[in-house]
Amino acid sequence: MKQYMKQYMELTNRYRESIIHHSQQLVRIKSVESEPLPGMPFGEGVNQALVYMLQLARELGFETANVDGYAGHADLGTGEEIVAVLVHLDVVPEGTGWEHPPYGGEIHDDKIYGRGIIDDKGPAVASLYAMKILADTGLPLQKKIRLIFGTDEESGWKDLEVYFKHYPRPKTGFSPDAEFPLIHGEKGIQIFDLKGRWNQDNADVVIEEIKGGNAPNMVPDSCCVKLAAAENLKSAMSESFLSFNRRTGFELSMEDLQEKVIITAPGVSAHGSTPEKGKNAISHMLLFLAECPGLSEGVSRLIGFYNQHIGLEVNGKAMGCGYEDDVSGKLVFNVGQVKGDQHEITWTVNTRYPITIEGEQVLKGMAPVLKRNNIELIMHEDVEPLYVPKEDELVQKLMQVYREATGDLTSEPFTIGGGTYARALDKGVAFGPLFPGQEELAHQKNEFMKVEDLLRMTSLYAAALASLAG
Template sequence: MNFNSKIDSMKDEIIKSTQEILKIKSTEGEPKSGMPFGEGVAKALDCALNISGELGFKTVNLDGYIGYAEYGEGEDYVAVLGHLDVVPEGDGWIYPPYAAEIHDEKIYARGALDNKGPIMAALYGLKAIKDSGVKLSKRVRIIFGTNEETGSREMEHYLKIEKPPVSGFTPDAEFPIIYAEKGLTVFDIVKDLNVKPQGDVVIKYIKGGQRANMVPDYCEAGIISKDSAAIAGSAENFAKVTGYDIKAEIKDDVTIIKSFGVSAHGSLPQHGKNAIMQLFAFLGTINLGKSDIADFIEFMNENVGMDVFGTRFGVGLEDKASGKLSFNVGVVEMNEDKITMKLNLRYPVTFKMEDMVNPFNARLDGSGIRVENFEHQAPLYFPEDHELIKTLQKVYTEQTGQEATLLAIGGGTYAKEMPNIVAFGPIFPGKPDLDHQANEYIEVEDLMLCTKIYAQAIYELAK
């Protein structure tokens, strides 16, 4: 079934509705009655549901948390899951971030690509199906999420009230299809520092990194020593030998060792240089005597070092679908009482959390190091021959003429928040990923092509 000509005839309407919702600043705000994520988000949800109602769809608002437009009949339903909340606009815009102005056939606005433009494309794709009068065997819901950027708490509310779809997609990633997303863990490892150094060298503090899911580009340690010049000289020599960007600065009675790395996303730590572990490599050359901090430094240098795949820690999992486990040391903070490290480990999709956690914990045995604040998100994986994957591949190839290759990623998409959903667009291969960037835009041509792809995809899944 081809809905393309009908979609072409709705071009002005699609652009107008997209601009209308883009003009609403829907960053998370102060909760109010019936507005759990603030006034801006509530206004965007009302706008999306009003547009949906005007297009002839049944609309439902679930207590201000989330809403949907629905079409068709049947026990089961197919879902398109998008979100209306956006990140703050930030600085550096060449056009107003909430004006939705069109320049060079591009609609500029925060949320144009992430994710208001694509969810409007899906809504109008369903409109084309409705206007064509074709019969579907399942209901279709365009679901308007409202908290994807800051926790996806709306999905918990939705799944308490509604059963999940039997299949569907989220237009909140990239094309062709993301069929595999690694399991994601973030947690702290902590060691109490009861046994203090008794020698001439004492580490006063260590601090570095910003978030668990970022390769740290800076870390520093403050060292108290009777011979500060010797410590500084050792750091300079170490930098020459290793090639690490490490510098020393003597300030009063403290020698500050500064380690400079290269930041990268925590899902791809091999693309960065870890400033924390560079610093630990140097600290391991200092005689700290018998102490808890010396034991912790030695443990990390032996079991992690600059390894980003978990091999040295005994958790080097790997599969054909998604590749190697990624191991990122993201943040460190040490004071007189304890040292804490935030880790971000992402394991391959065909494994279970226990396959990583059990050997990890075994390696900690006897070290005095404990795990705290453990957070986990299970992997998402659809086999290559899964009906949903094959259907979306067929649609993408027919609409674009391009091969629908499958993507496996270390990050997590909105698809992880709802069963039976896979990430499908809207960013086309070779196009820039402008999510969360200044001057975010969606090309009008891409908006229209997304509408055509999503219309056919919905039809194929629900026919």
């Protein structure tokens, strides 16, 4: 393996400038899901990213396919069995507070900055060039390697649902969309709404609109509420606001626009699977509103529900679903979005539940709390957990490649709360791109990848594919 790794690294260096260039170009495409267009089910930006990668794959000599704009693939080899690499080209919204343009693909201090460079555009380019490196070596392949380009991973996986109606589901492979050395288990994922109705008739302070968050699987970095307030209550509101900021250090801002008052709560974005790494602007806002004078009894009741059963907690314990197991740890509970008007409020929640329990158990755990507070739950998705034993051949082969390529003999496979395309396979794992000890910046501001890490993972993926298919 060491002999081959040297060759893979030499070939990676040959393509160094191309790998960097195409990673930058891909980041410059704002592939956030938008309104569908003919032949572009997830919007123009997402489709542009798909077309870009398929064109690049053809230029590198691979056969490609485009499934009606939902997904595509590039093939190497002709074997009947398929080893799949599943990447995605869509990204979550950029949020705020970037030091460098989120869609600039700029290099500073040998780091490529931009939304998606880690999740999952850099790994997508690295995987494609890993295939090119294998093609250049002329290594005889016993299995076909298929790089699948998804376009709806951050939203609802409708891309793969359509794609697998046209092409067979590969039995094995990996997704370069997590961490090294290897992820052999992923928690179950749910996305659902919690909806409550409130009566604001005759209230001195009326919530006209509340909104916050960019996506269910992101910790919201901003939440804003528009209030209609009686003039005689504004002084009391201002005192409550200043007292809250002094006591909590949350740094909310207030703007008085005559008949309206606008309050904004800042937060710190993070991936929805690790909400403890962020600061939830929605929770900060609701904590303040609990102290705001003049709100109706119905509004205060729902705000009280939130603060008592969710608040700053991230494991669902107060909601009745604080489950955990020895394999994957505690359940994760992230409120990613909120929207509301004069009549109702809706929170969109993303849970990551332990591998050894079922999604239905989470719902049963929450049911008593929701019933007592007259909260409606509307389920959008429930994706079962993924688990491949450490002893499995797929895990063993990839771990051998990683250890021989990096010299890291101590790191072990582990489980995560994040969800990757690996669970779309009969047997899949997540393999990279973050190396041990590196900061997780996916879904956060100032997302970046070191140039040398991009190149290092390219040669590592070439070795991995050779082991699985050669």
